[in-house]
Amino acid sequence: MDEKKLIAELIAGTDENIDAGAVCQALETPPDRKMGDLAFPCFKLAKTLRKAPPAIAAGIMEKLGETELPPVVSKVDIAGGYLNFFFDRGAVSEKVVKAICESGDGYGRSDEGNGKTVLVEFSSPNIAKPFHIGHLVSTALGHSLARIYDHLGYRTVRINHIGDWGTQFGKLITAYKLWGDRETIMKDPINESLKIYVRFHAEAENHPELEDEARKNFRLLEEGDPEITGLWKMFVDASLAEFNRMYELLGVNFDSFAGESFYTDKMPEVVDILREKGLLEESDGAQVVRFDDESMPPCIILKSDGTTIYATRDIAAAIYRKRTYDFFKNIYVVGTPQTLHFRQVFGTLKKMGFECADDCVHVGFGYVRFPDKAMSTRHGDVVLLEDVLNEAVAKTKEIILESSTSKNVDDVDRVAEKVGTGAVIYSFLKNSRERDIIFTWKDILDFEGESGPYVQYAYARGRSVLAKASEAGIDYENADPRLLTGDEEYALVNILAGFQDAVRDAAYRYEPSVVTRYVTDLAQQFNKFYNTCAIMKADGAVRAARLRLTACACECIRKALYLIGVDVVEKM
Numbered sequence: 001m002d003e004k005k006l007i008a009e010l011i012a013g014t015d016e017n018i019d020a021g022a023v024c025q026a027l028e029t030p031p032d033r034k035m036g037d038l039a040f041p042c043f044k045l046a047k048t049l050r051k052a053p054p055a056i057a058a059g060i061m062e063k064l065g066e067t068e069l070p071p072v073v074s075k076v077d078i079a080g081g082y083l084n085f086f087f088d089r090g091a092v093s094e095k096v097v098k099a100i101c102e103s104g105d106g107y108g109r110s111d112e113g114n115g116k117t118v119l120v121e122f123s124s125p126n127i128a129k130p131f132h133i134g135h136l137v138s139t140a141l142g143h144s145l146a147r148i149y150d151h152l153g154y155r156t157v158r159i160n161h162i163g164d165w166g167t168q169f170g171k172l173i174t175a176y177k178l179w180g181d182r183e184t185i186m187k188d189p190i191n192e193s194l195k196i197y198v199r200f201h202a203e204a205e206n207h208p209e210l211e212d213e214a215r216k217n218f219r220l221l222e223e224g225d226p227e228i229t230g231l232w233k234m235f236v237d238a239s240l241a242e243f244n245r246m247y248e249l250l251g252v253n254f255d256s257f258a259g260e261s262f263y264t265d266k267m268p269e270v271v272d273i274l275r276e277k278g279l280l281e282e283s284d285g286a287q288v289v290r291f292d293d294e295s296m297p298p299c300i301i302l303k304s305d306g307t308t309i310y311a312t313r314d315i316a317a318a319i320y321r322k323r324t325y326d327f328f329k330n331i332y333v334v335g336t337p338q339t340l341h342f343r344q345v346f347g348t349l350k351k352m353g354f355e356c357a358d359d360c361v362h363v364g365f366g367y368v369r370f371p372d373k374a375m376s377t378r379h380g381d382v383v384l385l386e387d388v389l390n391e392a393v394a395k396t397k398e399i400i401l402e403s404s405t406s407k408n409v410d411d412v413d414r415v416a417e418k419v420g421t422g423a424v425i426y427s428f429l430k431n432s433r434e435r436d437i438i439f440t441w442k443d444i445l446d447f448e449g450e451s452g453p454y455v456q457y458a459y460a461r462g463r464s465v466l467a468k469a470s471e472a473g474i475d476y477e478n479a480d481p482r483l484l485t486g487d488e489e490y491a492l493v494n495i496l497a498g499f500q501d502a503v504r505d506a507a508y509r510y511e512p513s514v515v516t517r518y519v520t521d522l523a524q525q526f527n528k529f530y531n532t533c534a535i536m537k538a539d540g541a542v543r544a545a546r547l548r549l550t551a552c553a554c555e556c557i558r559k560a561l562y563l564i565g566v567d568v569v570e571k572m
């Protein structure tokens with residue numbers, strides 16, 4: 001908020017020992033607007049000025065009395081050691097409303113990221129394995145983070161680091177050659193692959209020679225054997241087609257699908273550099289990198305049979321990304337169980353002399369827990385993404401059909417799809433990401449609680465008033481926002497003003513939940529305004545101003561929901 005800077009400079013102007021930057025940091029928004037719009041706790045200056053807070057407040061107040069206050073400041077008063085600044089509400093409302101209307105789609109945008117590239121790696125499911133709920137959380141978080149960085153002017157690159165390499169492919173191919181057939185696999189690629197993979201493990205218990213066969217097949221794959229590579233490609237393509245169906249449903253897209261296999265030919269260089277720098281040590285036949293202070297276990301680079309592993313591919317990937325994109329930040333959205341893995345990878349990079357290790361960030365997240373019994377038992381322990389989304393959509397449809405307003409909804413299926421998937425995404429991005437997510441239908445689809453549908457409903461409500469106004473031929477686009485001075489109107493204006501701060505805060509903390517919190521507060525305040533202030537029934541100029549404010553609120557809700565990957569609907 002620019003007013004903060006203004007007030008900070010005003011205060012700093014009264015005494016050369018006061019630093020404007022420090023004041024800006026210390027300025028607070030009082031819990032109750034009746035106490036002012038911004039408050040400055042004078043005790044923050046007690047040390048530098050060697051005076052008691054009330055005396056400091058009085059001193060500043062006296063000096064302010066001698067100067068002309070900027071037009072937006074209507075009053076200053078003292079309460080204990082606090083200086084309280086009151087703004088001219090009409091002036092603030094005018095500024096905020098105009099900023100939203102004039103910026104079109106770009107409200108809250110900034111150019112602070114211009115010229116910088118942020119890589120967001122997210123989703124990253126494994127070929128021939130189910131896309132489980134953790135991958136969905138990663139998808140929701142990464143999709144949102146990328147949009148947030150876009151909004152702040154960064155060039156973003158969305159990367160899906162597909163798990164398409166590793167010894168498990170030796171097993172899968174061995175199983176396929178023994179018991180698989182192409183047609184069955186193609187019909188239901190992930191489940192059918194999983195079936196033969198599970199069978200491999202069961203049979204290998206009594207026939208250990210199967211393991212040798214699997215190792216041989218993986219080696220052949222690493223050597224580029226045409227037949228084995230062809231089979232591998234069949235599995236990759238079939239799984240990707242399934243994943244893409246889900247990405248489409250969620251509106252998610254990627255710029256790169258360079259998965260683990262992409263780095264196979266880039267690993268010898270990693271091993272060479274490590275060897276050259278004398279960083280590789282032998283440990284039980286494997287080659288590892290140790291960390292001097294033993295702050296963490298060694299990072300395994302080459303297994304005893306000479307094959308490379310997950311970590312090696314990640315090291316190669318980071319180097320490749322630096323060279324290809326010259327990233328400002330290289331973000332990995334992966335569950336917290338992999339925290340140690342990323343510390344080892346970044347630590348190894350650093351030892352190799354890649355300073356960009358400091359710009360690599362692991363954005364971790366917690367587990368999803370399902371207290372609803374039915375949910376967690378259907379497929380054993382893995383909860384499948386498609387089940388969750390399908391159920392969300394079906395349940396939403398029921399709720400909409402039962403509601404009194406459902407007759408107004410033109411396309412119930414499409415609305416249920418947007419509200420249902422939106423509800424799931426919202427629930428994943430609602431709390432700080434490292435906390436576990438407790439998934440219950442009751443909370444997720446609670447149209448009155450803190451939920452996706454609640455926020456989407458506030459938007460639809462606002463849009464329906466605007467539609468009525470347009471039908472009645474009311475012009476509100478040129479309404480006078482200076483009339484928006486009532487408590488609920490002004491509270492709403494203030495939340496609208498905080499949009500960019502919320503986006504920025506979310507970006508710097510890698511926390512989309514900041515935007516979720518923001519849009520929830522916004523929807524709640526919009527509903528308060530809607531319930532307290534008559535809109536259509538108000539008189540001419542006031543009615544128009546309230547309609548214009550409604551349009552601004554809808555625009556910000558839409559944009560904030562977009563940033564967390566949730567679509568709006570006009571009616572629900």
Ligand code: ARG
Pocket residue numbers: 121124125126161162163314332334
């Ligand atoms: N495919 C992995 C999994 O499902 C996640 C990959 C994470 N990204 C990475 N660069 N290691 O667990």
